[in-house]
């Protein structure tokens with residue numbers, strides 16, 4: 001079931017900036033989507049359009065199978081959100097903030113109270129939001145977005161402001177969305193986090209979707225393959241390098257495509273070259289990001 005559908009959506013701000021320039025995509029129930037792209041690509045604008053906080057200048061948006069213009073307030077309780085401003089009441093405590101939203105949406109997610117313990121906020125439950133650190137506020141904003149057990153959660157930069165331990169807590173939690181029937185859409189400049197959390201990537205640049213697919217599909221489309229690094233104990237003789245077309249990254253190391261590993265190991269065995277270590281050189285989302293940006297710059301010019 002498709003829970004979000006964009007058809008030819010454009011968004012022009014009053015300033016004249018066209019932040020979204022004709023975007024089509026859909027999101028199915030249970031998908032975990034990462035929206036990535038350079039600064040100013042239109043990620044936040046796209047998220048605000050999904051949330052109905054901005055109206056499209058052109059095109060159609062459907063949420064839960066309905067035209068977004070006809071979504072009633074009550075149905076909004078199916079959605080949770082974390083935006084750049086945490087949207088918390090400074091003069092309420094953590095507990096009061098969460099209970100307030102549960103009352104507004106008339107729905108509870110009891111897992112929230114376990115998360116408060118797990119995210120080390122239990123002893124701050126009765127502390128006013130304005131007395132919390134930026135990182136703690138970010139955690140509460142995430143808890144708030146989940147407090148009414150929404151079907152679709154949308155988070156703009158959820159791991160910004162967090163120290164490494166807190167970030168790990170949040171990323172581990174978000175990874176848990178995989179395999180559930182809840183849908184999650186997040187934006188982040190942290191590609192390592194996106195890679196760990198998401199099952200599909202939408203790459204935006206200058207208001208357009210330039211890549212949309214799983215990590216595997218991206219790898220295939222970009223023709224970049226996972227590699228393996230083989231490190232040997234002695235210098236590989238010239239003759240062996242020449243005869244077998246081996247590419248060296250230094251005199252004792254070769255990096256080769258995964259499917260050539262057995263062939264090269266067999267050569268080394270026959271030639272009595274002792275293999276010291278074999279390491280995976282997996283293509284990361286960051287590798288793909290750089291490759292897409294470079295290819296795009298070459299094709300259309302970066303301006």
Ligand SMILES: Nc1ncnc2c1ncn2[C@@H]1O[C@H](COP(=O)(O)OP(=O)(O)OP(=O)(O)O)[C@@H](O)[C@H]1O
Nearest residue numbers: 013014015017019038039040041042043044045046
């Ligand atoms: N309220 C606004 N009024 C006018 N222009 C805006 C407004 N908000 C964003 N823009 C412009 O729209 C374009 C897209 O901005 P947006 O914030 O959606 O990008 P982003 O991908 O989220 O960027 P970042 O990674 O820097 O957060 C930019 O050129 C930005 O300057």
